[in-house]
Amino acid sequence: MTGHAIETTNLTKSFSGAVAVDRLNLTVDAGEVVGFLGPNGAGKSTTLRMLLGLLRPTSGSAAILGHATGSDFARGHVAYVPGDIALWPQLTGSEAISLLGSLHGSLDEKYRDELIAQFDLDPDKRIRAYSKGNRQKVALIAAFATRADVLLLDEPTSGLDPLMGRAFRDCVIEAQQRGQALLLSSHMLSEIEHLCARVAMIRSGKLIKVADIAELRSRAGMEFEISGEVGDLTGVAGVSDVSALPDGVRVRVTGSPGPLLEALARRNVTSLRTREASLEEIFLSYYDESTSPGS
Amino acid sequence: MRRTTTSVHALVWRQIRLSTLVLSALLVLIISVGLASFGASGGAKGMLSMRVLLTNPAITALYGHARSLPTAGSLVAWKMGMYLALAVAVWAALMATRVTRGGEDDGTWDLLVIGREGRQPALAMATLALGEGGLVLGLVTLLSLVIGGQSFVDSLLYATGLTGVAWSAAAIGVTASQLLAPRRSASQVALGTVIVLFVLRMIADASNANGWLRWTSPFGWLENTGAFQHRAAVWCVPLVLGPCVVAAFGWSLQRDRDIGSAWWTRADRSAPRTSLLRSTWGFAWRERRSTVFGWALGLGLWGLTVGYLTNALVVFCHSDHAFVKLLDHWGYGSMANGKGFIAEVCVLMSVAMGFFVVTLMTMVASDSLLGRLDLPFSFGTGRTEWLASTALVTVVSVIGVGLFCGLATWCGVVVSGTSMSVATPIEGMLNALSPMLLIAGASLLLVATLPRFAYVVMAALLGVSYLIAALGPTLNWPQPVLDSSVFHFVRLVPTEPTNWSATIVLCAVGLGLATVGYLRFLRADIGR
Ligand SMILES: Nc1ncnc2c1ncn2[C@@H]1O[C@H](COP(=O)(O)OP(=O)(O)OP(=O)(O)O)[C@@H](O)[C@H]1O
Numbered sequence: 173m174t175g176h177a178i179e180t181t182n183l184t185k186s187f188s189g190a191v192a193v194d195r196l197n198l199t200v201d202a203g204e205v206v207g208f209l210g211p212n213g214a215g216k217s218t219t220l221r222m223l224l225g226l227l228r229p230t231s232g233s234a235a236i237l238g239h240a241t242g243s244d245f246a247r248g249h250v251a252y253v254p255g256d257i258a259l260w261p262q263l264t265g266s267e268a269i270s271l272l273g274s275l276h277g278s279l280d281e282k283y284r285d286e287l288i289a290q291f292d293l294d295p296d297k298r299i300r301a302y303s304k305g306n307r308q309k310v311a312l313i314a315a316f317a318t319r320a321d322v323l324l325l326d327e328p329t330s331g332l333d334p335l336m337g338r339a340f341r342d343c344v345i346e347a348q349q350r351g352q353a354l355l356l357s358s359h360m361l362s363e364i365e366h367l368c369a370r371v372a373m374i375r376s377g378k379l380i381k382v383a384d385i386a387e388l389r390s391r392a393g394m395e396f397e398i399s400g401e402v403g404d405l406t407g408v409a410g411v412s413d414v415s416a417l418p419d420g421v422r423v424r425v426t427g428s429p430g431p432l433l434e435a436l437a438r439r440n441v442t443s444l445r446t447r448e449a450s451l452e453e454i455f456l457s458y459y460d461e462s463t464s465p466g467s
Numbered sequence: 468m469r470r471t472t473t474s475v476h477a478l479v480w481r482q483i484r485l486s487t488l489v490l491s492a493l494l495v496l497i498i499s500v501g502l503a504s505f506g507a508s509g510g511a512k513g514m515l516s517m518r519v520l521l522t523n524p525a526i527t528a529l530y531g532h533a534r535s536l537p538t539a540g541s542l543v544a545w546k547m548g549m550y551l552a553l554a555v556a557v558w559a560a561l562m563a564t565r566v567t568r569g570g571e572d573d574g575t576w577d578l579l580v581i582g583r584e585g586r587q588p589a590l591a592m593a594t595l596a597l598g599e600g601g602l603v604l605g606l607v608t609l610l611s612l613v614i615g616g617q618s619f620v621d622s623l624l625y626a627t628g629l630t631g632v633a634w635s636a637a638a639i640g641v642t643a644s645q646l647l648a649p650r651r652s653a654s655q656v657a658l659g660t661v662i663v664l665f666v667l668r669m670i671a672d673a674s675n676a677n678g679w680l681r682w683t684s685p686f687g688w689l690e691n692t693g694a695f696q697h698r699a700a701v702w703c704v705p706l707v708l709g710p711c712v713v714a715a716f717g718w719s720l721q722r723d724r725d726i727g728s729a730w731w732t733r734a735d736r737s738a739p740r741t742s743l744l745r746s747t748w749g750f751a752w753r754e755r756r757s758t759v760f761g762w763a764l765g766l767g768l769w770g771l772t773v774g775y776l777t778n779a780l781v782v783f784c785h786s787d788h789a790f791v792k793l794l795d796h797w798g799y800g801s802m803a804n805g806k807g808f809i810a811e812v813c814v815l816m817s818v819a820m821g822f823f824v825v826t827l828m829t830m831v832a833s834d835s836l837l838g839r840l841d842l843p844f845s846f847g848t849g850r851t852e853w854l855a856s857t858a859l860v861t862v863v864s865v866i867g868v869g870l871f872c873g874l875a876t877w878c879g880v881v882v883s884g885t886s887m888s889v890a891t892p893i894e895g896m897l898n899a900l901s902p903m904l905l906i907a908g909a910s911l912l913l914v915a916t917l918p919r920f921a922y923v924v925m926a927a928l929l930g931v932s933y934l935i936a937a938l939g940p941t942l943n944w945p946q947p948v949l950d951s952s953v954f955h956f957v958r959l960v961p962t963e964p965t966n967w968s969a970t971i972v973l974c975a976v977g978l979g980l981a982t983v984g985y986l987r988f989l990r991a992d993i994g995r
């Protein structure tokens with residue numbers, strides 16, 4: 173149990189010549205939730221499937237809790253939720269959960285029952301009769317109920333309604349607090365922003381950025397909406413992106429808001445609203461090759 | 468409308484083209500070899516002496532009626548005609564359920580039927596494409612016979628009959644797909660129906676009293692066309708109309724139902740039964756048990772019928788010594804007594820059991836391609852464990868079904884009024900299992916290396932192997948060719964002793980292939 177929960181070293185996978193994942197180096201520690209972002213076809217699922225031992229790396233290696241992926245130990249300590257679930261259609265939900273639980277070797281039955289209630293799943297239905305979201309819940313319940321040390325989640329909420337999305341977030345937070353490591357691939361930026369302390373961004377198989385959300389957030393700064401006669405704020409330290417509003421201005425502030433507040437103190441301000449700037453812009457800048465801020 | 472329907476047509480053809488090609492090649496091969504065997508067995512003069520054999524009820528039940536065998540074509544149509552038709556029917560039933568029910572199961576059908584014209588033309592187009600597949604096989608048969616120098620009219624008659632049987636089975640498959648879900652259930656019922664129809668024809672030919680039963684089965688209609696015999700082209704009418712009626716029935720069934728569902732499906736809800744879900748071993752059995760029971764039922768029924776024919780043969784042999792001498796001359800000497808006949812039957816069972824093994828083993832490949840192994844393999848199951856449980860379930864099922872068939876055959880024999888030790892068919896069946904380990908090993912190797920084609924390749928190999936074993940010796944093929952067929956080593960047990968040295972070699976080779984396959988599977992990528 174030394175070192176990282178997940179560690180990849182120059183992990184590479186090519187499919188008949190085409191490189192899907194290119195020398196990826198990534199670590200995830202116990203008790204950490206890392207977001208995995210990137211455009212379609214970037215190589216996220218391929219990476220996760222290599223970590224699970226389903227795909228064999230072309231070169232490089234990956235380890236779960238210090239043991240090579242695919243080894244007995246590694247397999248015994250991971251659980252997985254794919255974006256679309258394929259299972260034997262005649263199994264019922266609860267049968268599928270028991271099967272996966274007994275294959276894993278352990279299943280917290282009390283927690284499983286809690287999760288079934290929390291996700292509002294009818295466990296006696298057959299897999300073929302479930303809607304997509306309900307199929308997804310089967311895998312989510314099985315994965316969380318195993319209490320595996322490492323959870324690999326590939327677009328786990330792609331079929332869930334917003335209420336279930338919240339139940340999912342509660343589970344992730346609980347798992348993190350228990351010290352489980354989670355790698356979460358998702359296209360829902362708000363979800364990543366909400367749950368992850370760190371994000372890894374991948375494009376065309378290459379890891380282009382690993383950053384702390386806090387760091388990104390400080391780079392994104394705060395947005396101030398100021399009404400009243402505030403005049404020109406462009407010269408104030410830390411202020412950027414000044415845009416006019418019907419009754420005032422909107423500005424973005426990076427770093428300390430002190431100089432702005434000092435400047436406002438001398439002007440006729442009727443109201444002041446602040447909010448954290450969304451990370452979406454920053455995330456999106458990594459998606460688009462042409463506007464890439466560089467690696 | 469054109470775009471929707473032509474795309475369905477093209478899609479179905481893409482799904483069936485490989486197996487159509489493989490089966491066509493096998494037909495060409497089997498028919499040419501069969502034609503060549505005519506000369507090798509003394510030609511028309513040789514066949515003259517076989518006349519008495521042609522009237523024996525056991526023989527007619529196995530191969531159908533023939534008044535005489537004056538040409539190579541008549542020999543092929545009589546001796547192989549029924550079994551070629553059976554192979555074509557199995558293919559058609561499997562393909563029909565695969566493209567229709569399989570397409571609904573995996574969701575591709577959804578995309579096809581939402582075109583402006585909807586589902587009716589889509590199913591019609593799929594059925595048409597399947598029909599064309601059958602037609603291709605018929606044409607290949609016709610050409611092989613005609614190029615082999617046989618009369619055009621007779622060749623056409625037989626080829627039409629074969630196509631009609633293919634169409635009938637395809638129509639049964641399409642209808643089963645409307646009635647049942649998922650695909651495995653639909654194909655099992657379609658295949659079961661084909662087997663029952665084949666057995667009906669056998670019963671019809673076993674005695675004159677039951678002759679009317681020929682009317683109830685496409686295999687009987689095929690026989691009634693009298694290709695290379697009495698020529699009764701009128702029987703082509705039911706062979707064409709029958710499938711049309713059945714297909715139209717299936718077609719009408721789909722109008723009022725939801726896509727993705729069937730007329731009869733098991734309830735959507737069920738209380739959990741987890742006793743077989745505690746390990747891969749239990750699950751491997753749970754996944755395969757209905758297939759195992761289906762095969763046991765089908766082969767058991769066939770064994771029972773064949774067993775029942777024993778008496779007719781034995782009684783006949785006792786009354787006609789010339790016949791026994793003749794059988795001897797034709798290499799069927801062993802069949803003059805019940806024991807020998809059962810031994811022959813067991814060799815045929817060996818081929819069927821080979822397909823059974825392939826079916827059970829290649830389920831791993833289809834599961835992997837459907838993405839079903841992703842979750843189990845990500846929740847801690849080892850690939851070794853998965854394969855080991857597959858192998859164990861296969862071995863136990865094959866032995867179990869083998870013993871069951873032996874028992875069913877024995878029941879048939881006893882009911883027919885011949886006394887025979889229960890050990891006779893059991894011994895024969897166990898001997899028939901001697902190539903199974905090799906077949907399982909080869910299947911595993913293909914599952915690991917060519918999962919998409921594992922079943923087709925194995926089916927082709929088994930077909931060629933059987934051909935070599937059945938006709939190679941008559942045609943004096945070189946020893947290495949004969950030795951390349953696993954069935955060549957299956958002796959007529961219990962008339963002859965088991966070929967132990969060959970059995971040991973077969974098993975060793977099987978273990979070797981399985982080991983290589985296992986090692987490859989450990990390194991393989993899992994998933995779509
Ligand atoms: N089995 C396969 N055979 C060939 N190429 C593949 C295979 N699986 C993935 N690829 C290719 O590898 C690349 C990465 O695919 P991957 O599924 O990992 O992307 P992703 O980041 O998960 O995308 P998405 O967000 O759409 O899920 C793609 O270009 C894809 O076409």
Ligand SMILES: [Mg+2]
Nearest residue numbers: 216217218326
């Ligand atoms: Mg993906």
